[in-house]
Amino acid sequence: MLEEDKIRQLKENLSRAIREKDAKKANKLFVKNCVLFLMAPPLMEKFDEGLEGLNNLENWFLTFENGIGLETKELEITNNSDIAFLSSLEHLTGKRTDGSETDIWFRETLGLQKIKGEWKVTHQHQSFPMHMDGTDKAATNLEP
Template identity: 35%
Template sequence: MFDVPPPYQGVRGLAAYQEVWPPFFAWQAQGACFEIEELEITAGEDAAFAFALLRCGTEEELADRPEVRLRLTLGLRKEEGRWVVAHEHHSFPHDPETDRPKTAPRP
């Protein structure tokens, strides 16, 4: 998975993936939420891709930066009849005015 917070080289394997969630759940307990604005899914027999555009943040973060959108891409494959995530990528668009990524605050 390539997520917004570090590590920037990505997270590989189930154990490493599970380690990134406690800080996220702590942030979510502060009132953070996701609002899906757009979702597109393309699926074949054994592979699929999902692309989404979301608002993500606490009520204060969303009010302070209403224009910020999180981009999510999922690559899935079918294994033994079940869909599993093979690749996950979260990102914010680059802000040319500040020459920095447009990011929502996270711990």
């Protein structure tokens, strides 16, 4: 299997774990000392002992009534023998337990490292563009 195919498979495995609300499977794709810049606070998270039991992924999953919709568009991969970067647009959908609906597009960048022959996520960055009209509001209503 080509390295780019392995990288695409890791991305699909991560997306599938989120769609299936399986925190254990999702967390196994990250290195122990990963750095996360996610949409939800805090501003940055760094896990020296790994994600298992430390991040709030399971709690976030509980805010969705059923499955989570997650679709990837515009996936770009840059890689060499042991480092890779993925950038994409992500479409997150689902009905929340508070009765609201989530239907947003956001940007994501993943930094990967090949460790003992296996690709792992070392860095995850998710973001929204900001309206630059003085309102300082996230532009959560954009579509590709």
